[in-house]
Amino acid sequence: MVQRLLIMGPQGVGKGTQAALLSKHYGIPAISTGDIFRYNLKNGTELGMQAKAYTDKGELVPDELTNKIVKDRLGMEDAAQGWILDGYPRSSSQVEALDQMLQELGTPLTAVVALDADHDILMKRIAKRAEEEGRADDTPEAIAKRLDIYAEKTAPLLDTYKSRGLLVAVDGQGEVDRISQTIIEELDRR
Ligand SMILES: Nc1ncnc2c1ncn2[C@@H]1O[C@H](COP(=O)(O)OP(=O)(O)OP(=O)(O)O)[C@@H](O)[C@H]1O
Ligand SMILES: [Mg+2]
Structure with a gap:
């Protein structure tokens, strides 16, 4: 079965993993x-330089840039057999943009995986990642900003996808492989 998935959840919950x-x-x-x-x-690309002002501060990169990179990427050859999007959409305008792209491509979403974890656990993981990876946007201010935007603009999107019958909510706490197994079981059961 073809999977066209979103993976959603707060910063540090383990989306990338x-x-x-x-x-x-x-x-x-x-x-x-x-x-x-x-x-x-x-x-040092043009796109990188345009995005930097926003990513450094933990703010959303403007839709004109963000929607375009997603559209271009989904149109690439290796995306024809399915994909997982991490970090997009993050706002209701991005949901609309994605809906439009997928309609044009004729490739609807198959599921939206939502991960969650307790606030304390998220804070610990983010602090650890900041130490290990030294991401430019893992400063306390940028992290706080990203979490605020998540709560205000992104978390409400889960209801949208739930009402479409696409939401697969999984506990993001515990062992990495166990979480992955649970997600795959839930997806394969649909
Ligand atoms: N969909 C998007 N719309 C606008 N800006 C985005 C989007 N995705 C990423 N960005 C920009 O890139 C930055 C880093 O995003 P990224 O998803 O890697 O980090 P994150 O929010 O901390 O999540 P995680 O902890 O899962 O890595 C964001 O703060 C934002 O500036
Ligand atoms: Mg990530």
Whole structure:
């Protein structure tokens, strides 16, 4: 069965980790908008320079840029057999943009995986990642900003997808492999 998935949840919940495992399991690309911005930043592209002002502060990169990179990426050859989107959509305008793209491509979403974890656990994981990876946007201010935007703009989108019958909610706490198994079981049961 073809999987066209979103993986959603707050910062530090393990979206990237689980997206990589799902990518391997289903043989589909994991597409992270955050990773695409970081890659462009590192390589000094025009897109990277435009995004930097926003990513550094933990603010959303404007839709004109973000929607375009997603549209381009979903149109690539390796995305024809399915994909997992991590970090997109993050606002109701991005949900609308994605709906439109998928309608044009004739490839509807198959499920939306929502991960969650207690606030304390998220804080610990983010602090650990900041130490290990030294991401430019893992400063306390940028983290706080990203969490605020998540609560205000992104979390409400879960209701949208729930009402469409697409939501698969899984506990993001515990062992990485166990969580991944649970997600795959839930997806395969649909
Ligand atoms: N869909 C998006 N719309 C606008 N900006 C985005 C989007 N996705 C990523 N960005 C930009 O890239 C930055 C990093 O995003 P990324 O998803 O990697 O980090 P995050 O929010 O901390 O989540 P995680 O903890 O799962 O890595 C965001 O703060 C934002 O500036
Ligand atoms: Mg991530």
